[in-house]
Amino acid sequence: xxxxxxxxxxxxxxxxxxxxxxxxxxxxxxxxxxxxxxxxxxxxxxxxxxxxxxxxxxxxxxxxxxxxxxxxxxxxxxxxxxxxxxxxxxxxxxxxxxxxxxxxxxxxxxxxxxxxxxxxxxxxxxxxxxxxxxxxxxxxxxxxxxxxxxxxxxxxxxxxxxxxxxxxxxxxxxxxxxxxxxxxxxxxxxxxxxxxxxxxxxxxxxxxxxxxxxxxxxxxxxxxxxxxxxxxxxxxxxxxxxxxxxxxxxxxxxxxxxxxxxxxxxxxxxxxxxxxxxxxxxxxxxxxxxxxxxxxxxxxxxxxxxxxxxxx
Amino acid sequence: xxxxxxxxxxxxxxxxxxxxxxxxxxxxxxxxxxxxxxxxxxxxxxxxxxxxxxxxxxxxxxxxxxxxxxxxxxxxxxxxxxxxxxxxxxxxxxxxxxxxxxxxxxxxxxxxxxxxxxxxxxxxxxxxxxxxxxxxxxxxxxxxxxxxxxxxxxxxxxxxxxxxxxxxxxxxxxxxxxxxxxxxxxxxxxxxxxxxxxxxxxxxxxxxxxxxxxxxxxxxxxxxxxxxxxxxxxxxxxxxxxxxxxxxxxxxxxxxxxxxxxxxxxxxxxxxxxxxxxxxxxxxxxxxxxxxxxxxxxxxxxxxxxxxxxxxxxxxxxxxxxxxxxxxxxxxxxxxxxxxxxxxx
Numbered sequence: 001x002x003x004x005x006x007x008x009x010x011x012x013x014x015x016x017x018x019x020x021x022x023x024x025x026x027x028x029x030x031x032x033x034x035x036x037x038x039x040x041x042x043x044x045x046x047x048x049x050x051x052x053x054x055x056x057x058x059x060x061x062x063x064x065x066x067x068x069x070x071x072x073x074x075x076x077x078x079x080x081x082x083x084x085x086x087x088x089x090x091x092x093x094x095x096x097x098x099x100x101x102x103x104x105x106x107x108x109x110x111x112x113x114x115x116x117x118x119x120x121x122x123x124x125x126x127x128x129x130x131x132x133x134x135x136x137x138x139x140x141x142x143x144x145x146x147x148x149x150x151x152x153x154x155x156x157x158x159x160x161x162x163x164x165x166x167x168x169x170x171x172x173x174x175x176x177x178x179x180x181x182x183x184x185x186x187x188x189x190x191x192x193x194x195x196x197x198x199x200x201x202x203x204x205x206x207x208x209x210x211x212x213x214x215x216x217x218x219x220x221x222x223x224x225x226x227x228x229x230x231x232x233x234x235x236x237x238x239x240x241x242x243x244x245x246x247x248x249x250x251x252x253x254x255x256x257x258x259x260x261x262x263x264x265x266x267x268x269x270x271x272x273x274x275x276x277x278x279x280x281x282x283x284x285x286x287x288x289x290x291x292x293x294x295x296x297x298x299x300x301x302x303x304x305x306x307x308x309x310x311x312x
Numbered sequence: 313x314x315x316x317x318x319x320x321x322x323x324x325x326x327x328x329x330x331x332x333x334x335x336x337x338x339x340x341x342x343x344x345x346x347x348x349x350x351x352x353x354x355x356x357x358x359x360x361x362x363x364x365x366x367x368x369x370x371x372x373x374x375x376x377x378x379x380x381x382x383x384x385x386x387x388x389x390x391x392x393x394x395x396x397x398x399x400x401x402x403x404x405x406x407x408x409x410x411x412x413x414x415x416x417x418x419x420x421x422x423x424x425x426x427x428x429x430x431x432x433x434x435x436x437x438x439x440x441x442x443x444x445x446x447x448x449x450x451x452x453x454x455x456x457x458x459x460x461x462x463x464x465x466x467x468x469x470x471x472x473x474x475x476x477x478x479x480x481x482x483x484x485x486x487x488x489x490x491x492x493x494x495x496x497x498x499x500x501x502x503x504x505x506x507x508x509x510x511x512x513x514x515x516x517x518x519x520x521x522x523x524x525x526x527x528x529x530x531x532x533x534x535x536x537x538x539x540x541x542x543x544x545x546x547x548x549x550x551x552x553x554x555x556x557x558x559x560x561x562x563x564x565x566x567x568x569x570x571x572x573x574x575x576x577x578x579x580x581x582x583x584x585x586x587x588x589x590x591x592x593x594x595x596x597x598x599x600x601x602x603x604x605x606x607x608x609x610x611x612x613x614x615x616x617x618x619x620x621x622x623x624x625x626x627x628x629x630x631x632x633x634x635x636x637x638x639x640x641x642x643x644x645x646x647x648x649x650x651x652x653x654x655x656x657x
Contacts, residue, residue: 207387208430209425209427209430209431210430210431210432210433210434212380212385212425212431213425213431213432213433213493213496214433215383215385215417216383216385216417216418216422216423216497217417217418217444217445217449217496217499218414218415218416218417218418218419218445218449218500219414219444219445219448219449220414220448223448228433228436231433231435231436232433232434232435235435305435306434306435307434307435307480307482308434308435308480308482
């Protein structure tokens, strides 16, 4: 196990450099005149241009110049300095403000997923082909079929404007209640997947040979399902939830955009729209790390949950 | 000389208190989307304390389903018990409420299964799985259950039992895994042990060890045993009586020696002829031609007639009753006596 984790950590280092390089290249290669982009609509004087060219090492051109700037960026990054956004704010500060909001949103979505998705999945799995099972099937297919870009504004209009149960937008520094509706919208997609996955897993395990054995031991049905079946059925579900939590942590561009939540996805989207190269690269670099760590945790968790899995 | 119900059973007259386990005229169907499969069509057998009954037949003959009906662990749906009785110590298990039925499982009648790897829960240690029965059925404390679990694992001859409590099923060899399953079944001192093809998934050498173990345990713990198998070779040394099943019916029921000496049903004869023998060399191994019937469309008359070398017109038209032969054995064949006397085919 230790060797496995070590090897994965080394792979993570490679993956990290690879992704940052690609994102860095994509973000800056397409840019016509970064100095003009920085200045926006205002004219740039030759003196300013000369100063900025030197500051950002733009005098060196071609692949060599690109690699030089990339390595320079990496050097700062490894020292914990994400650099500055084109707006002049420190990217570290932007992330420090945005991340707690995204984490709160992710946790709400996760809670909704577990509370409703997994529970309903277990029930549907036990009562296969029942009315409840069929009703959840239709509902989940419906949710899975509607893209977030439709679902989010719809929920916002119905529950925020038409019947104002929730605030329609979150705004700066939102409280938990303001995040509830976006959390549910965000969670509904993973809820639907978790429900289907749990249902299939429970139904499959109920037919397993070890259930027959447990019955022949004379155990109560409650115990057979609650201990034997659930412990096995939840292995793939927990794995899915782990990956999903990693996804949610990296921000939800659409949901955060629709509900005006100043989270990571919101800032990332703004960075892309305003061609704010440093901001995009900075955020993505951190997201890559979050994602890689989440995946590693899930893999380790998988081995803990299923004793048959051994990493060597 | 045919007789209808109650069906006579060979060799042992009904004792005064009744049999320990008495299955009477059991009918089970599987109702699926494609139709109704008649899986068990009037099976009767009994078991007395201390004896071993072997139930023999090809896959799909209904031997496991009968056993699962006795245990009360049939999956329904699709299984439906149409009629019949399963009497244990005089009580019909089929009429018991589920909670009382559950108390019988494991404590009175226990069962071990074919493939121990899938029959054991993969995510729990074996010690946990054995002591679970003790703790949740007998209300034993954790420490007592642990002690008893080690005893049980010693009893089934698992070396270094105490050190293996925390191991998971996949960490055991096939034979050791089957021993774990046997230990689990013995936890509550059952009076009847049903062994459903206990050696099928094992190597030949290990098969012999497990069969010896089962025979020893049956004797030492004074249990009765139902041994379900399709392997006639396994049966000879262990069983007292044999019930041969075909298409959900017992076609021949006899003590072991007379049955081996002179089978009285063409199907049994075919099974015996298909055992490889060391003393008959150079001849092609005999097989029973054709396939077992589709249980949704069991042929009319005798279900075996399409595959039977003795078949006549009467076999196509009339379902044979259980014919009682001279020594009290039964055979569901119109020509039972002829088959019995015909040593050559």
